Amino acid sequence: MNTKSEVSGLIQIAGERKGLLITASIFSTLSSLLQIIPFIAVYKIVQELLIHAQQPVNMNKELLIDWGIVAFISLLAMLAAMYVGGMCSHIAAFNILYELRIRLAEHVAKVPMGYHTKTATGELKKIIEVSVEKIEKFIAHQLPDLISALVIPVVLIGYLFWLDYRMALVLMLPIGAGLWLQTRLFGSEAGREAYREFQYAIEEMNATGVEYVRGMPAVKVFGITADSFLTFKQAVMKYRDVSLKITDICKTSYSLFFVIIISLFTFVVPIGILLFSSQAGSQSFAITFILFLIVTPSLSVPLLKLMHLGSSLREIVEGHKRIEAVFAEKVVVEPASPRVPHHYDIAFQDVTFAYEQKESKDFKPVLQKVNFVAHAGELTALVGPSGGGKSTIASLLLRFWEVQEGVITIGGIPIRDIGTDKLMELVSFVFQDVHLFYDTIEENIRMGNTSATRDEVLTAAKTACCHEFIEKLDQGYDTKIGQGGTYLSGGEAQRIAIARALLKRAPILVLDEATAYADAENEYNIQQGIAQLVKGKTVIIIAHRLSTIRSAEQILVVKQGSIVEQGTHEQLRREQGLYEQMWQAHQSAASWKLGVRGGEPHL
Numbered sequence: 001m002n003t004k005s006e007v008s009g010l011i012q013i014a015g016e017r018k019g020l021l022i023t024a025s026i027f028s029t030l031s032s033l034l035q036i037i038p039f040i041a042v043y044k045i046v047q048e049l050l051i052h053a054q055q056p057v058n059m060n061k062e063l064l065i066d067w068g069i070v071a072f073i074s075l076l077a078m079l080a081a082m083y084v085g086g087m088c089s090h091i092a093a094f095n096i097l098y099e100l101r102i103r104l105a106e107h108v109a110k111v112p113m114g115y116h117t118k119t120a121t122g123e124l125k126k127i128i129e130v131s132v133e134k135i136e137k138f139i140a141h142q143l144p145d146l147i148s149a150l151v152i153p154v155v156l157i158g159y160l161f162w163l164d165y166r167m168a169l170v171l172m173l174p175i176g177a178g179l180w181l182q183t184r185l186f187g188s189e190a191g192r193e194a195y196r197e198f199q200y201a202i203e204e205m206n207a208t209g210v211e212y213v214r215g216m217p218a219v220k221v222f223g224i225t226a227d228s229f230l231t232f233k234q235a236v237m238k239y240r241d242v243s244l245k246i247t248d249i250c251k252t253s254y255s256l257f258f259v260i261i262i263s264l265f266t267f268v269v270p271i272g273i274l275l276f277s278s279q280a281g282s283q284s285f286a287i288t289f290i291l292f293l294i295v296t297p298s299l300s301v302p303l304l305k306l307m308h309l310g311s312s313l314r315e316i317v318e319g320h321k322r323i324e325a326v327f328a329e330k331v332v333v334e335p336a337s338p339r340v341p342h343h344y345d346i347a348f349q350d351v352t353f354a355y356e357q358k359e360s361k362d363f364k365p366v367l368q369k370v371n372f373v374a375h376a377g378e379l380t381a382l383v384g385p386s387g388g389g390k391s392t393i394a395s396l397l398l399r400f401w402e403v404q405e406g407v408i409t410i411g412g413i414p415i416r417d418i419g420t421d422k423l424m425e426l427v428s429f430v431f432q433d434v435h436l437f438y439d440t441i442e443e444n445i446r447m448g449n450t451s452a453t454r455d456e457v458l459t460a461a462k463t464a465c466c467h468e469f470i471e472k473l474d475q476g477y478d479t480k481i482g483q484g485g486t487y488l489s490g491g492e493a494q495r496i497a498i499a500r501a502l503l504k505r506a507p508i509l510v511l512d513e514a515t516a517y518a519d520a521e522n523e524y525n526i527q528q529g530i531a532q533l534v535k536g537k538t539v540i541i542i543a544h545r546l547s548t549i550r551s552a553e554q555i556l557v558v559k560q561g562s563i564v565e566q567g568t569h570e571q572l573r574r575e576q577g578l579y580e581q582m583w584q585a586h587q588s589a590a591s592w593k594l595g596v597r598g599g600e601p602h603l
């Protein structure tokens, strides 16, 4: 892709704001053209002064005043045009920025979860924050600057050619050389590649930096320093190396360009003197020569600006490519005509799933030919050794990933025919890792059902056993999580998440380790809450504490991606298989815990 198509690609982003951008460009061009008028006025005034230098009385004073007024008015008009152009470009930029961020956020919410696991949070954060911010910089500032940096030299050079083509031709030599150096600097594949590497290096540094800060508990416990946190250290070193590489690539062209452009007049002076002496002191030539000397240094400003724009344009273009790459990520395919289930039995039929694509060499199914039916109004429990695939089964129900083989149905309808929005309406989910938003506790619960009244929020909170601890907080339900040091314990956060799920009143409820953090008393209370919910709903519960799912209508024992045992607690115990072993282990652990409480451990 060349620079021209890259710039037009950036302008494409403007979408519906193109009208504003075109207005901004027209006013920027106008203000650039108006900037040239004072030069012409100076030329005309100097011309009049020199022609009548011997007899000032003959000087046309009105002409001098008129040109003075023209210069002044053109300056005012230039300021006005600049103001209107700037306003239009800023309004366009901030609207584009807003729309782009919303579109990006909506898009990333629609791509399969696989994208989020392979893309580091820091990387995505940089794209949504920094790369988008740069688009604002481009549209609000650099596009008008680019227009003036192109219009002013072109018009001025044209004017100089009209005045004296010989001196203008000589002036074109350094300008041509400078522009050639520019294209060498920014148009070369090595330059592009270096900038690409530079962007990746920043992203990597960002991502590993975020990881380092996020992993602070482990960092502290294991005494990891920024220096010994290898990935971060390597990312910083890579950034340093790439920065040095860019400096190395740019140093010669940059220095040459800079020196040539700021000394343009040194090329004009010799040819001017030569021509002046050959024309035996022609007065009109002297005036033209003076104008060349005045105008030439002012050509350097837009040309230098062009160079700075070139370098930041490259960064913006790279950021734009990253934004485009996010948009290019395929979203979950929605059905053309969504179907609505009329009952809520869940069925997994021969489901085989791997986190990698089938053609990948790492393809290793996490689930193999999983078959089960979870009936509506019943509690189905998933138990089994760690890493067996329980959470994967639960997340497939939400279509976080697409299954490679088999089909998952709700009420007999494949979930891919239901449509994501409807599916999300049907299923309430309490995740293992609870995420609470930076908002009040009430709003965090209300996320389950945005139209719920305060009373309904309170009822859900009471059922999930969180009302009591919320009431004890200074601002109760209005307490902002994360503000003023208000953080909740793992168990408290989990109960808020349960309240959120209860409020949703979805016909299907999935609880992944929902009572993991609860103490015995609260676990009992939550169980009571859940027991009320189960009525008429399809509930899938993933639990390590077998005591919590003893009464489940169906227990599925998941091991190494397969369901190895299936039945009620009593049936499975009688089978004397893996479940019975797990039950015995659970009992021993429970009695050991009781023993500790009693003073002497039994085991």
Ligand SMILES: Nc1ncnc2c1ncn2[C@@H]1O[C@H](COP(=O)(O)OP(=O)(O)OP(=O)(O)O)[C@@H](O)[C@H]1O
Residues within 6 Å of the ligand: 117, 355, 366, 384, 385, 386, 387, 388, 389, 390, 391, 392, 393
């Ligand atoms: N996002 C992911 N990408 C790749 N592999 C994953 C991902 N999530 C889980 N796995 C792998 O899939 C397998 C099953 O994991 P899963 O979390 O479903 O097991 P689990 O039975 O719920 O375990 P636990 O009881 O410890 O939570 C594991 O080998 C795990 O490493």
